[in-house]
Amino acid sequence: MTYRVSYEDGWASNAIRRTEYYRTEFEALGRARELIEVGHHYGIAIHSDSDGVLTGICLELKLGMVATD
Numbered sequence: 740m741t742y743r744v745s746y747e748d749g750w751a752s753n754a755i756r757r758t759e760y761y762r763t764e765f766e767a768l769g770r771a772r773e774l775i776e777v778g779h780h781y782g783i784a785i786h787s788d789s790d791g792v793l794t795g796i797c798l799e800l801k802l803g804m805v806a807t808d
Contacts, residue, residue: 741760742763742786743758743761744758744760744761744774746774746781746782747782764787
């Protein structure tokens with residue numbers, strides 16, 4: 740199965756939509772975690788052929804992220 744990680748690269752006014760492809764869910768989730776931790780990317784989503792799209796809170800829960808103050 741193929742997993743796609745799509746995100747906006749850059750500031751909101753001139754962001755470029757990028758898509759990267761991964762062979763496993765583990766690789767795709769790892770890349771999504773990197774993008775979230777860097778904090779310069781917006782609209783991060785993981786797409787799979789069978790499960791649909793993971794974004795926002797659902798993606799963060801899948802990654803096991805916790806809220807911080």
